[in-house]
Amino acid sequence: MEQICAALEPQFPCRETTIKTLGELIGNCEEAYPAAIYLFGHTGTGKSALTKAFLQQCRKQQKVRVAQLNAIECYTTKILLENVLDALAPQGAEETAKRADNMLEFVNELRRWHDQENNSSYLIAVDNAERLRDMDANVLPVLLRLQQLTSLNLCVLLVSQLPFEKYYNKTGLSEIITLHMAQYNKAETLRILSADFVHVQRQLLAGLSGNEKGLRKCEQAMTPEFYSNYLSLFLSVFYKACRDVPELKLTARKCFSIYIEPVLAGTIEATDVSRLWRHIAGPLRAALTQIYMRFDKPADELEQQSNESDQSVRKLAQSLELPYYGKYLLIASFLASHNSAKQDKRLFVKHHGKQKKRMQTVNAKAKTTDKMSTTLGPKSFSIDRLLAIFYAILEEKVGLTCNLLSQISTLVHLKLLSFVSGEQNIMDGSARLQCTVGLEFVLHIGKVVGFNVRQYLCDFM
Amino acid sequence: SRLAEGTPRRSIQLSNIVEQRIFKDDDVISTPKRSRAKISHSGEGDEDYTPKKSTQKTPTRSRRASTTTRPAKDSAPLTPSQKLKKIRAGELSPTIEQRLRPVDKSCKSQLQLAREQLHVSIIPKSLPCREKEFDNIYSFLEGKIQDECGGCMYVSGVPGTGKTATVTGVIRTLQHQVAQEKLTQFDFVEINGMRLTEPRQAYVQIYKQLTGKTLSWEHAHTLLEKRFTTPAPRRLTTVLLVDELDILCNRRQDVVYNLLDWPTKSAARLVVITIANTMDLPERLLMGKVTSRLGLTRLTFQPYTHKQLQEIVTARLGGSDAFKGEAVQLVARKVAAVSGDARRALDICRRATEIADMTEQSVATATKCVSILHVQQALAEMIASAKVQAIKNCSRLEQIFLQAVAAEVTRTGVEETTFMGVYTQVETIAAFMGAVVPAPGRALRLCSKLGAERLIICEHSRTDIFQKILLNVSADDIHYALRVEGNN
Numbered sequence: 001m002e003q004i005c006a007a008l009e010p011q012f013p014c015r016e017t018t019i020k021t022l023g024e025l026i027g028n029c030e031e032a033y034p035a036a037i038y039l040f041g042h043t044g045t046g047k048s049a050l051t052k053a054f055l056q057q058c059r060k061q062q063k064v065r066v067a068q069l070n071a072i073e074c075y076t077t078k079i080l081l082e083n084v085l086d087a088l089a090p091q092g093a094e095e096t097a098k099r100a101d102n103m104l105e106f107v108n109e110l111r112r113w114h115d116q117e118n119n120s121s122y123l124i125a126v127d128n129a130e131r132l133r134d135m136d137a138n139v140l141p142v143l144l145r146l147q148q149l150t151s152l153n154l155c156v157l158l159v160s161q162l163p164f165e166k167y168y169n170k171t172g173l174s175e176i177i178t179l180h181m182a183q184y185n186k187a188e189t190l191r192i193l194s195a196d197f198v199h200v201q202r203q204l205l206a207g208l209s210g211n212e213k214g215l216r217k218c219e220q221a222m223t224p225e226f227y228s229n230y231l232s233l234f235l236s237v238f239y240k241a242c243r244d245v246p247e248l249k250l251t252a253r254k255c256f257s258i259y260i261e262p263v264l265a266g267t268i269e270a271t272d273v274s275r276l277w278r279h280i281a282g283p284l285r286a287a288l289t290q291i292y293m294r295f296d297k298p299a300d301e302l303e304q305q306s307n308e309s310d311q312s313v314r315k316l317a318q319s320l321e322l323p324y325y326g327k328y329l330l331i332a333s334f335l336a337s338h339n340s341a342k343q344d345k346r347l348f349v350k351h352h353g354k355q356k357k358r359m360q361t362v363n364a365k366a367k368t369t370d371k372m373s374t375t376l377g378p379k380s381f382s383i384d385r386l387l388a389i390f391y392a393i394l395e396e397k398v399g400l401t402c403n404l405l406s407q408i409s410t411l412v413h414l415k416l417l418s419f420v421s422g423e424q425n426i427m428d429g430s431a432r433l434q435c436t437v438g439l440e441f442v443l444h445i446g447k448v449v450g451f452n453v454r455q456y457l458c459d460f461m
Numbered sequence: 462s463r464l465a466e467g468t469p470r471r472s473i474q475l476s477n478i479v480e481q482r483i484f485k486d487d488d489v490i491s492t493p494k495r496s497r498a499k500i501s502h503s504g505e506g507d508e509d510y511t512p513k514k515s516t517q518k519t520p521t522r523s524r525r526a527s528t529t530t531r532p533a534k535d536s537a538p539l540t541p542s543q544k545l546k547k548i549r550a551g552e553l554s555p556t557i558e559q560r561l562r563p564v565d566k567s568c569k570s571q572l573q574l575a576r577e578q579l580h581v582s583i584i585p586k587s588l589p590c591r592e593k594e595f596d597n598i599y600s601f602l603e604g605k606i607q608d609e610c611g612g613c614m615y616v617s618g619v620p621g622t623g624k625t626a627t628v629t630g631v632i633r634t635l636q637h638q639v640a641q642e643k644l645t646q647f648d649f650v651e652i653n654g655m656r657l658t659e660p661r662q663a664y665v666q667i668y669k670q671l672t673g674k675t676l677s678w679e680h681a682h683t684l685l686e687k688r689f690t691t692p693a694p695r696r697l698t699t700v701l702l703v704d705e706l707d708i709l710c711n712r713r714q715d716v717v718y719n720l721l722d723w724p725t726k727s728a729a730r731l732v733v734i735t736i737a738n739t740m741d742l743p744e745r746l747l748m749g750k751v752t753s754r755l756g757l758t759r760l761t762f763q764p765y766t767h768k769q770l771q772e773i774v775t776a777r778l779g780g781s782d783a784f785k786g787e788a789v790q791l792v793a794r795k796v797a798a799v800s801g802d803a804r805r806a807l808d809i810c811r812r813a814t815e816i817a818d819m820t821e822q823s824v825a826t827a828t829k830c831v832s833i834l835h836v837q838q839a840l841a842e843m844i845a846s847a848k849v850q851a852i853k854n855c856s857r858l859e860q861i862f863l864q865a866v867a868a869e870v871t872r873t874g875v876e877e878t879t880f881m882g883v884y885t886q887v888e889t890i891a892a893f894m895g896a897v898v899p900a901p902g903r904a905l906r907l908c909s910k911l912g913a914e915r916l917i918i919c920e921h922s923r924t925d926i927f928q929k930i931l932l933n934v935s936a937d938d939i940h941y942a943l944r945v946e947g948n949n
Contacts, residue, residue, distance in 0.1 A: 133923060165902035168922035172913025 001027030004057045012050055013195060014188040018181055022054055025177065026155050029062040029121035033155035034177050035147040038129075038164050041181030044244035047159045050181075051125045055157075064121045065090070071131035077139055081106040088113075088122055103142050110150040122154040129158035133167060140167065144174045183243050190231055192245055193252055197227045200256060214264050221263045221270035230259050233277055237284045242291055250294075251287055258283045317444035325398065326407045327445050330435070331453060332390040333417055334442045337378035337435035339458050341385065347456055348392035380420040380432035383408065393456065551673030572829050575783035576814045579774070581804050584626050589776045590769040591627050597760055598631045598734070605732045606635070606647050606698050611724030613733045613755050615706075617740045618762025621802030624736050625704055627762075632700065647698040654708030660716040663709060667701065682719075692728035699731050706737040707746060714748050721754040764801025767793040773803055774810055783814065783829070788836045795840055805843075812839040848934045851916060852942035858899055860943055861890050862907045866917060867936040880908065880919075881926045901926065 001023040008019050026033050039047050055066045067087030074080035081100040089098055090113055100106040113120075124146075126132065132140045147154045164178050184192060201222050208214045234252050242248060259280045262268040268275045322330065339347060386408070387400070398404065411417045415436060422431035439453075446453040454460045539547070547553045569577075577583070588595070598614070605612045618624050629651075638644040650670045652663050661678040668674065668681035676684070701720070703709065709717050724731045739745065740761055743752040765773065770793035778784055792813070796806040810831075817835045852863060865886035869878040872886070884904055891898045899907065905922045908930065912919035918931040932939075 133921070163902055165905040166923050166925065168905060168909030170909075170912055170919065170921060172909060 003061055004054065007057050007061075008050070008053055011053060012046055013192055014184055015046060015050060015181070018050065018179060019054070021179060022050075026054075026058070026123060026157075029058065029064045029153070033121065033123075033147065033153055035174065036144045036156045036158065036176045038158045038160070038176045038178045039181065040160050040163060040178065042161060042183050042243075044246050045181045045183055046245075047181055048127050051127075051157055051159055055123055055125055058123060062121070063119070064123055067122075067124045068127070069125070070127045071135075072128050074131075074135070077103070077136045080135070080139070084124055085109060088124070090120070103138055107142070107146075107149050110146075110152060110154075114150065114152050120153075122152055123157065124154070125157040125159065127159045129160040130162050130166070132158070133169070137169070137171075140169070141171070141173055144176055148174075184245065186235060186239055189239065189243065189245060189248065190228065190235060193231050193235075193249060194224065194228045196249060196253070197224050200227065200253060203253075204257075204260070208264075217264055217266065218260075221260070226270055227256075229273060230256060230276075230280075233259075233273075233280060234284065237281075237288060238291070241288055247291060251291060255280070255284060255287055314440075314444050317441050317448075322445070323407065324449065325394075325404060326411065327449050328394050328451075329386070329390055329404075329407055330411060330416055330437065331442055331446055331449075331451060332393055333381070333386050333411070333433065333435040334378075334437065334439075334453070335393070335456050336381035336386050336389050339456070340379070341381075343458050344385070344389070347458070348389060378434045378436070380434050382429060382432060383426070384429055386433065393451065549675045551669070551675070570829065571781055571783050572814050572818050572831070575778055575781050575831075576811055578777050578779065578781070579807050579811045579814065581807050583777075584630075585776065586630075588623050588626055588630060589772050590765065591623050591762075594623075594627050594760060594762060595631060598628060599634065601758065602631055602635060602700065602732060602734075603638075603644070606645060606700075609645075609698060609730055611726070611729050611731045611733075613721055613724055613735065613758065615743060615755055615759045616734060616736045616762065617738065617742065617759070619738060619764055619800065619802070621800070621804040622762040622764055623803060624762050628702060628734055628736065632702070635700075645698070647700055649700045649702070651702040652704070654703070654705030657708070660709045660711050663703075663716050663720065671699075685723075686719075689723040689729035689731060690726055696728070696730055699729075701731060701733045703733060703735045706735040707739070707742055710746055714751055717747065718751050718754070721751055725754060765797060765803055765806075766801070767797035769793075770797050770801070770803060770806045774806060777807070784810070784831045785833060788813065788831050788833045791833055791836050792840070795844065799844070809836070809839050809843055812843060848916070848938055849942045851914060852934065852939055855911075855916075857896060858891075858903075859907050859911055861894065861896060862887055862904065862911060863916065863932075863934075863939050864943065865890050866930055866932050867939050870932060870936065876931060878930050879926070880905070880928045880930060883908075883930055884926065 004027055005019050005023045009016060012019065022037075025037060039051060041047050052068060055064075055068060058064045059066045065088045067084045069080065069083045069087075071080070074083065078101060081103070082098060085098040085100055085106065088110070098109065100109055110122075124143075126143070132143065142149065143156050143158075146152075146156055158176075164176060167173065204218055204222060205215065208218055231252060234255065235248075238248060238251065259276065262276070262279055263270050268279065335347075391397070408417070412419065412433070417433050418436050420432040420434050425431060442453050544553065548555075598616070601612075601614055616624050616628065632649055635644060635647070636649070639646050648671065650667050652666045652670075654660070654663075657663055657666065661682070664678045664681040664685055665676060668676060668685055671688075703720060706717070709720070720733060721735075723729045724733050735755070743755050747755065767790070771789055774784070774789050774793065778789075789810070792806050792809050796802060796809065799805075813831050813835045816838050817829060817831045820835070852860065855863065862883070865883050866878060868886045868890065869882045870876060873882065884901060887904060888898050905925060908917070908919050908928075909922050911917045915933050918933050920928040922928065
């Protein structure tokens with residue numbers, strides 16, 4: 001057990017307690033394992049990596065058979081069972097076909113190995129264990145009691161992001177040991193990220209090979225203190241938004257090249273933290289808006305792009321090449337989704353008569369900020385209403401051809417519209433549609449065709 | 462089909478079961494690579510199952526040589542497919558392993574003898590209190606057999622009122638008459654809806670009982686159709702007993718229709734007696750054409766009254782005085798008040814003998830007797846509900862949770878509560894009682910435990926605080942269990 005812990009601790013800093021607990025539970029294959037262990041925590045806390053490394057160490061150092069699988073991949077029970085059997089099969093049993101159509105055969109197969117070779121231990125790790133709840137009703141209960149059923153020294157590790165209280169089914173489950181992997185705090189995150197120093201330094205030096213002056217400067221400036229200074233600046237911006245270590249690591253590497261640029265160029269001294277901060281603050285904030293997006297772009301472009309927040313929407317709207325009537329149809333569907341049908345007469349009919357101003361409507365309008373339909377989400381509409389609004393907002397009168405109707409279905413295909421109900425009976429008019437694009441997008445499209453969308457939105461009147 | 466929900470799909474086939482039952486496991490493994498030891502082992506297994514023992518002439522000789530040189534007719538072990546073929550053809554009769562020696566009858570005590578007599582599976586030669594029904598069925602069947610025509614009869618009654626026993630008793634009497642040559646011969650076929658995996662297997666069973674061969678249901682159906690529709694000289698009357706008729710009713714009702722249509726054919730000479738529990742089954746479940754073929758010859762078995770139950774038990778006991786008179790009467794009255802099920806009464810009597818056996822160790826075995834106290838204890842065990850006991854034995858937090866569910870039901874007035882509302886009640890009650898309030902995660906675990914014990918009915922805990930909870934015990938039970946315990 002000590003050897004395993006010693007091998008893992010440098011690999012996983014700040015996880016000493018978890019490694020120790022795991023080591024105490026399943027570190028020694030001579031001792032009896034617990035029946036099942038449930039390991040849970042947020043994304044990026046190292047659950048899967050830790051279990052994987054732990055199991056590998058167990059396999060290397062002790063006489064343990066190990067199976068690691070991902071429950072997402074096992075979309076039927078049979079796949080799950082045969083994966084486990086494949087991984088756990090003893091040497092002699094490789095050539096015999098390992099088949100398990102159901103749980104009974106699976107358990108029998110495992111029992112048979114017990115008869116063949118004694119004193120062998122087994123560890124099964126199931127990643128994304130929340131999927132086990134969706135499989136056959138007997139999978140999770142059997143896995144939790146597999147040790148008892150097979151009478152092997154066997155432990156099932158379940159890894160997931162949910163707490164175990166989301167797993168209880170109607171017929172009850174047996175006992176399980178739960179281990180929580182808490183998210184790293186700021187100091188721990190800093191420690192983990194600064195372990196990246198060697199890698200970053202090597203990459204920097206490789207990038208500067210050939211540039212003698214830059215190389216010298218870099219060697220001078222690139223010290224662990226310098227890097228950890230950078231990281232604390234980095235975390236002061238990022239830690240509030242994201243504690244996911246892989247994501248932070250990725251972004252920190254990306255932004256470091258911007259940070260060190262003026263130092264290499266010689267404009268700012270490596271010790272002048274406040275000037276460096278002023279230099280990096282902008283790009284860091286820009287990168288903060290791009291987090292979790294994984295755009296593989298140089299940082300300067302990134303910065304430029306994020307200056308205008310709605311740039312991406314505009315780009316998307318421009319890149320989407322819709323035909324003229326298609327654009328009008330999309331606008332019409334947006335109007336149909338975000339205006340109530342009661343207002344249609346006033347908005348789109350030429351001679352709708354005089355509207356009386358009543359106290360009720362004034363009062364209703366006064367407190368509508370939270371009732372704006374653009375924030376509440378789209379309502380559904382029928383195809384008839386869509387076409388009526390389309391003809392109302394389109395100045396020219398086009399014939400209702402099949403091209404026009406097929407454009408509606410194309411918009412549905414492109415997921416700009418979606419069916420809410422009645423997908424089976426589109427033709428009899430009971431199908432309800434919904435517009436799925438946002439206001440920005442429609443405004444851009446309106447600009448392209450020269451149509452003021454705001455003018456026709458009740459929210460903006 | 463959706464894989465996620467419900468019980469795992471059944472992938473068991475009859476042939477698999479037959480193989481596992483008839484052959485030892487290693488026997489199923491195919492022949493060519495078998496080691497010598499396995500062969501001799503399977504040879505032993507063989508002898509258990511073949512009716513005619515094949516003597517091994519030369520046990521020392523290598524068996525493999527014998528399988529290759531000799532034709533497989535005599536002592537050579539059969540391959541699994543050969544065995545299956547023989548089973549299908551009905552040439553191998555299924556047997557089970559024999560015990561070494563049954564217990565000697567003379568060393569049994571009076572109570573043990575009474576217990577044996579009281580066993581439900583011991584059916585007396587003549588059922589007491591069913592003489593009228595016996596006469597009814599007897600005259601019907603005798604008339605049909607003598608008239609050489611077909612007909613139907615529908616027998617109904619709640620479980621344990623002696624329907625099947627009476628009908629089989631009539632058949633036995635008729636067969637006795639045949640043996641004494643007072644009646645013409647007849648075939649008797651018996652199927653039970655509950656023993657069939659699906660209604661169409663009825664054809665297979667009927668054909669198997671007529672000829673001994675196992676066929677597919679399509680084949681069996683055509684052969685039966687041919688048998689019952691084409692006239693043949695010297696055809697015997699066939700009496701078909703269909704137990705659990707309601708199981709044979711599928712949506713198309715083709716099996717029931719066929720079974721009831723064949724008697725109407727003049728060539729068939731088929732008498733069908735159908736047994737089911739509900740009195741109005743033909744009107745409620747069966748199609749019009751099936752009901753009309755079932756006819757109006759019906760017989761209803763009423764539940765036993767307490768006098769009849771008393772008579773039945775006394776008749777079982779015979780001359781033995783293992784039971785006190787009032788003990789039997791108590792059983793009869795208690796059972797007759799609930800269901801009038803004779804099986805229930807016999808079970809309770811048997812349990813009472815066991816209790817008497819256990820409690821009175823000191824008394825000499827010959828004079829042991831079941832008194833009214835033993836019967837009361839047995840009744841308490843078998844009739845009294847275990848729910849109050851279960852609630853009493855719950856942990857303190859579980860009891861608080863149950864109280865909270867009951868309180869939430871009283872508060873809202875609706876039977877169905879959500880976890881959220883129950884949890885607020887748990888907080889209140891726990892604070893009131895001075896217990897530590899469990900975190901919602903633990904409360905979910907309590908909830909799922911109570912749900913697994915069926916004290917409440919709850920959903921999967923993935924819908925955590927929005928899961929709906931129903932109380933499966935009555936609120937009075939909770940109150941009773943917890944208040945009485947609190948006083949102690």
